[in-house]
Amino acid sequence: MRALHETARKTLDPVRYDYVAGGAGEERVLADNERAFDRYALLPRVLRGSGTRDTSAALPGAPRTAPVLVAPTAFHRLVHRDGERATARAAAAEGAVLVTGTAATTAVRDVVAAAREAAPDPAVWFQLYPHPRREVTAALVRRAEDAGCTALVVTVDSPVFGRHTRDLRNGFTDLPPGYAAENMRGLPGTGPDALTDIPMSPAARWPDLTETLRGTSLPVLLKGVLHPDDARLAVEHGAAGVIVSNHGGRQCDAVPAALDCLPAVAGAVAGRVPVLLDGGVRRGSDVAVALALGAAAAGVGRPVVWGLAAEGETGVRRVLAALREEYDHTLALCGGRRNADLTADMVVRKGGTW
Ligand code: FNR
Numbered sequence: 001m002r003a004l005h006e007t008a009r010k011t012l013d014p015v016r017y018d019y020v021a022g023g024a025g026e027e028r029v030l031a032d033n034e035r036a037f038d039r040y041a042l043l044p045r046v047l048r049g050s051g052t053r054d055t056s057a058a059l060p061g062a063p064r065t066a067p068v069l070v071a072p073t074a075f076h077r078l079v080h081r082d083g084e085r086a087t088a089r090a091a092a093a094e095g096a097v098l099v100t101g102t103a104a105t106t107a108v109r110d111v112v113a114a115a116r117e118a119a120p121d122p123a124v125w126f127q128l129y130p131h132p133r134r135e136v137t138a139a140l141v142r143r144a145e146d147a148g149c150t151a152l153v154v155t156v157d158s159p160v161f162g163r164h165t166r167d168l169r170n171g172f173t174d175l176p177p178g179y180a181a182e183n184m185r186g187l188p189g190t191g192p193d194a195l196t197d198i199p200m201s202p203a204a205r206w207p208d209l210t211e212t213l214r215g216t217s218l219p220v221l222l223k224g225v226l227h228p229d230d231a232r233l234a235v236e237h238g239a240a241g242v243i244v245s246n247h248g249g250r251q252c253d254a255v256p257a258a259l260d261c262l263p264a265v266a267g268a269v270a271g272r273v274p275v276l277l278d279g280g281v282r283r284g285s286d287v288a289v290a291l292a293l294g295a296a297a298a299g300v301g302r303p304v305v306w307g308l309a310a311e312g313e314t315g316v317r318r319v320l321a322a323l324r325e326e327y328d329h330t331l332a333l334c335g336g337r338r339n340a341d342l343t344a345d346m347v348v349r350k351g352g353t354w
Pocket residue numbers: 019020021033071072073074101103127155223245246247248249250278279280281299300301302303
């Protein structure tokens with residue numbers, strides 16, 4: 001995986017590399033997301049042997065899926081000409097959920113069609129930011145439904161844009177000519193700006209979520225939840241899942257590492273809906289730690305983009321396969337047969353006592 005990142009760094013135009021690699025502010029949260037995994041160790045159980053393992057996870061709209069999913073990342077055609085189509089084929093072939101979204105450079109119907117080329121029944125979720133105009137949100141939801149997406153992901157950690165230091169320094173604030181947010185094309189009441197400028201909704205509130213839920217029969221997950229009280233509210237409002245995420249360190253640069261927020265959120269949700277985590281997941285043992293601390297699955301953002309930039313579809317497949325295989329191996333070493341065999345008592349703080 002390091003090698004793919006290195007190839008991507010060498011291949012990509014430095015401004016585009018920075019767009020993907022960078023974070024908000026001084027990039028403290030970006031760094032902490034990865035470091036958080038170094039603070040934990042796994043405490044295996046022994047003599048619980050089993051010749052076979054089942055690492056599938058049950059998620060909304062994806063009843064038997066890999067425990068590693070592709071987190072939504074914007075503008076895949078910026079890093080590879082095949083863009084989201086390649087990511088979709090790779091995720092489907094590896095049995096992983098792909099979260100595509102508003103900021104994709106390929107329309108959602110084409111993304112789902114590409115996934116179907118690789119697997120008969122792929123799970124593609126659609127991520128959206130609450131749009132200031134309700135009719136635009138509703139139209140996006142309809143596009144996702146018509147395309148065959150099996151769940152929606154509403155990102156709630158972005159009432160305003162994050163200040164991405166590298167992009168500001170590089171003057172990278174608009175999509176280059178030739179690229180567009182294809183899902184915004186021709187939506188009611190939106191002008192040509194919608195294709196390059198997806199507005200945030202600083203005024204969004206819980207009733208807006210209720211409205212989105214009422215307007216769709218798809219399960220809706222909330223992405224970007226860090227506070228346990230918000231996780232409780234999400235469940236009470238009818239969310240089908242909660243994604244613990246700080247947007248890969250691209251929003252508020254003073255929040256905890258995503259992993260450090262997971263135990264309290266999992267406690268608040270108390271098994272009522274699946275809890276997912278993304279941010280800093282780089283190896284199969286990171287997936288194991290996240291699952292032991294209460295996640296049903298772990299998302300990866302940048303590693304997938306590096307795989308795509310370096311080797312297109314093959315690179316994304318390599319990233320997802322490596323994470324899945326490493327995770328399966330770690331599960332075996334920890335005496336587990338199923339994901340649920342990894343429990344919170346099997347994770348310890350390094351250097352601490354237990
Ligand atoms: C993102 N992320 C993101 N999230 C979201 O909800 N909608 C989006 O459009 C994007 N776009 C985006 C672009 C890029 C280049 C990155 C790196 C990230 C956040 C993403 O879903 C996820 O939360 C993080 O990427 C997870 O952290 P890691 O795996 O990159 O450390």
